[in-house]
Amino acid sequence: MAEEKRIEELSFPILLAEQIRKAVEEAELFKVECSDVGKQVERLSQMLRFAIRFATSTPSLYERPVRCIFFDVTKNLERALTLVRKCKHSGLLSCVVTITSATDFRKSFNLLDASIGDMKWLLSIFDSVTSGGIEVSLPPIANNDPILPWVWSFVASIQMGPLPDRVEAANQLALLAIDNDRNKKIIGEEGGIPPLLRLLKEGASPDAQIAAATALLNLATNQERVRIIARELGIPVIVQVLFDSSMRVQIGVANLVARMAEHDPDAQEEFARENAIRPLVSLLSIDVFLDETNHEKPSIQSIVQNHKQKGQKPSTTTTTTTQSQNHSTDSRSSSSSSLYNSDAIALYGHQRKDRENEKPEVKLQLKISCAKALWVLSNGSVSNSRRITETKGLLCLAKLIEKEQGELQEHCLMTVVEITAAAESNADLRHAAFKTNSPPAKAVVEQLLRVIGEVSTPSLQIAAIKSIGSLARIFPARETRVIRLLVTQLNNRNNEVATEAVIALGKFACPENFLCVEHSKTIVVDGVPPLMKLLRTNEWSQFHGLTLLCYLALHVGNSEALERARALTVLEGAVRSVPAQNPSLKELISKAMYRLEVYRSGIHPHRHSYAP
Template identity: 80%
Template sequence: MRFIDRSVDRLAMAEEKSIEEELSFPILLAERIRKAVDEAELFKVECGEVGKQVDRLSQMLRSVVRFATSTPSLYERSLRRIVADVSKNLERALTLVRKCKHSGVLRRVVNITSATDFRKALNHLDASVSDMKWLLSIFDSVASGGIVYSLPPIASNDPILSWVWSYVAFIQMGPLPDRIEAANSLASLALDNDRNKKIIVEESGVPPLLKLLKESGSPEAQIAAATALLNLATDQERVHIIAAELGIPMIVQVLIESPMRVQIWVANLVSKMAEHDPVAQEEFARENAIRPLVSLLSIDVVLDEPKPVDVKPSIHTIVENHMQMEKKQSTATTQKQNRSSHSRSSSSSSVYYPDAFGRYGHHRKDRENEKPEVKLELKISCAMALWMLSRGSVSNSRMITETKGLLCLAKLIEKEQGEVQHHCLMTVMEITAAAELNADLRRAAFKTNSPPAKAVVEQLLRVIGEVNNSPSLQIAAIKSIGSLARTFPARETRVIGPLVVQLGNKNVDVAAAAAIALGKFACPENFLCVEHSKAIIEFDGVPPLMKLLRANEVAQFHGLTLLCYLALHVGNSEALERARALTALEGAVRLVAAQNPSLKELIAKALYHLEVYQSGIHSHRQTYEP
């Protein structure tokens, strides 16, 4: 059983040398051993056996040198590890044979050389010979075809290591069919467990996979590479390594230029990397991954916005239009040709972005003739990628809204079902959450008169009201409306009604989400909190709200918060009085006293307001000063 030195420091030192320098050292050792064997006076037979093995190793090392110097894309990781181990065993053999040079009694006593020492040395050399045979078999197979699945002694304790070496070597140096097979095998290994993923990355598996991903002439090769990278990119550290190899701009380029079935896997890779690493998430946006994703998502979707009502243009608009006039005139002919081609191809074809798709026009016909199930899978992948890119990122959410992303998402939420609808809705939820935190994004993307914003809101309200068989979709839509609470004017009461209805939903999670969203309309930070509070009461929101107070702890907390806001802003409401809101809050203040001091304070303020308006009825009760 042999030990594999995995020391990072030693490996780093080894890789500072060229491969020729690495190979010249054991060859020099072999020559020194041959000379020492010739000079040996003790254990001459044993020394002769050592010399034979060393000669075999020397010949193999020279064969490796010839292959290494003639191969432009050499996989060095396994070669360096094996050669380092061979050098270590040759050094041991040299030390042993040199002890046999003099025959003096004192020399023999001091050195304590025995037949056992030679057996150990020969065993080590035998193992090195087997390792070198395995290495040469890899090189021979790369040239002739056929992946090697044998196990070298150096990896006897860890068979996965030899498989990884073999697969990576073929991905980097082999003919295309073997490269595809090896990439698929590597993808399967990576899928098994995290340890395999770690070994693949440590043994330099990422660079050849990225190189294979660029094989534009072979979709099968690109899919195999993308699948392997996808299975590796399951934690932040490995995503960092892919990014450090300049993988992100390469991935975006492949996303733009590849046929549709490759784009599916590449979009999945974008999703996975963005999901696990915020740095990669932002880097994809800097490399302009968002625009082609939106364009691919809009396949077979008409993105023509409704024409706005004619209004008197502002000075700013006039100046801006004037500045853009020359640019529009210079591109008018090209746009006319594009529109003509677009109308001839299909009346329902998607709006493609010239900067995203102009570079791979040779794939456009293939996309138009692609099977519907492939297009659907691409939409699922692109929607998922946009979701992961927008998650928690204001800048990426802004980029999506600056394309026709919002309108595209609204259209797909309307017409699609299943994963496409879900992923698009989750993307909208992330964008609206970012808009809630960023006033500039909120004002730019969700203006009252913005057609994309209107389309999104219409679909959110439709999902809230009609999609009763999917609580997860309803919750996402409810959260999105709540995030936009500050964008709705007082007259826009139509968004309040559907939320109030969901306060009485049998699913407690949906009802709690509705309470949270309505709380954002009624909270004091909302400039129109009084008007929105009145609307909630007018839509008969108090009875289901009081019922929610008897649900689980989470729902009760959000229900109490909303009830307090209503009491603060519309304390004189008869609906609150009929529902005995004052009594409910008095009971609640004792329950939350120890658990939530901030809610206790809010309840105290609400009680004070209610008692002011209802003092005649509740004069016997204790007054709670805020």
């Protein structure tokens, strides 16, 4: 039925052409002009018949230019038919009434010439996709929009042409789309996305898949086009390519996952439902030794204690030797954990040799792309963060944070930031993924503490401090090294790092933390002097500094450190400068001032009585 309807729609201009032929024969006025119209229409009719034969015999026809040009040709034929029919009756009065001048014929000639030009271009497109080559000339219909026929030509080649032309056309679409929103919109509106997905899915060659992935990446820069890709069932296709393609292809596809998830929350969740996280984690863990056994593994508390050695940096040789010793003491575990994790072996067994021979820079770029995709997928998503922790994702991220530098280390660390933020907001995830006896949790905490204490890059320190703050509720009261490490960062020369340390300490000392009093006692030992300095910096630091100072006053208001720093005086001055838009901070300061006043007067009420 669809095929019959298409034939009927395309045949309508041929019926008009036949009616014009009969009208020309019956014309009694402007016979020469009508005869010229008839010749143009006859030529146009032949082109229309050829185009219809091609269209009906091509199952993968790209219909957008056909329908658009046929529609324009139909309008011009209808005008010609109206004009020629007016020439049927003779008589001077009829001539004056029906035809103003020969100008109407000149207009009709021009319109029919334009239609002939459009049909020539359309037939050249059909010819080029069957014989090879890409037609990039401009038909008359494109006078006002020269980009449109280029898009039509490239999309037609992708949909109907031989493989080399399909690859070239996809590359050309990618160039058209890059940094040009109008071109992206035209490509999306003219049906360019489905053939690109088909080219990606078929896997005819790595070059074809890379070209398709690049074009889709350049198009997926807003929610509307991302949703077009999703509606065309592109997400299952993309995930399948992640599973079974070459590394060079997977780089482009992983970038596409990140781009789509970044612009559309629905796509972010659908990628997770299609199990995209599993191949991403597996690809990220290539050449990474993952040993989750608990043999002689220290607890999180022991890991933190190891950082008490005056901030001494463990050497690479020592780390390697320790890993070697662990490897020899548990040979069974080591034999079951090869350079690839079990998921990677299952997914890529038949391509393993090719992957092992791939260039190191290709492997590195693949890991960078996968880490970026995991970062975006976990951003603000508890469910996706849980999926990552249910694989070997946490352990893999910790290993790469330890061993790598640059973009890969940064992306892995930012993924951990998102996972810990999700754990902070979701108790079930926190208890499941960050149990004290969990090897992945221990590994992550160890690397976060190492980055805070040993790395000098502010952006990395900020990310690690943020993650530790999100995990504040997992640390027991006896675990004082984490807090002391954060207190040390209050003296950091970079104000943003110092402010992030204040925010993290606030999560240890806030009333919602069950161990807030014990943690506050640790903070107040050395943290008050640098905290007071931060109160004199910018407004953002002052806000969080005042919040932490209030928590300390509420929980350990009798501290000599607070008295020496004249905390009450500071709060009295601050309460007057707090803007009216922040009533919660003003109320918190009032409670803290009351507590400090009570202790100064020698009265010691119950610690939870915050107001008179």
